[in-house]
Amino acid sequence: MQVSQQTKRSGCFRVLESQPIHQDGFVMEWPEMGFVAMTSPNDPKPSIVLSAAQEVIG
Structure with missing residues (x-):
């Protein structure tokens, strides 16, 4: 009996998922413990400033 590629792939994923x-x-x-994905209250304030020519000034 020939095993399809889909069956082999499913078995592989079953092992990985376990x-x-x-x-x-x-x-x-x-x-408080640092478990924040984005916009933490402890993130530093942005400090890069761009000129009109899109050059970094600060």
Whole structure:
């Protein structure tokens, strides 16, 4: 019996998905501990300034 490419691929993904690294979950943002994906209250303020010619001045 010939096994289709789709069946082989599914088996491969089944093995990969069983690995612990692929079983992680999501956590709620926790800024005090640094668990923030974007726009953390601890992010530095932007400090680059561009001139009218799009050159960095500061």
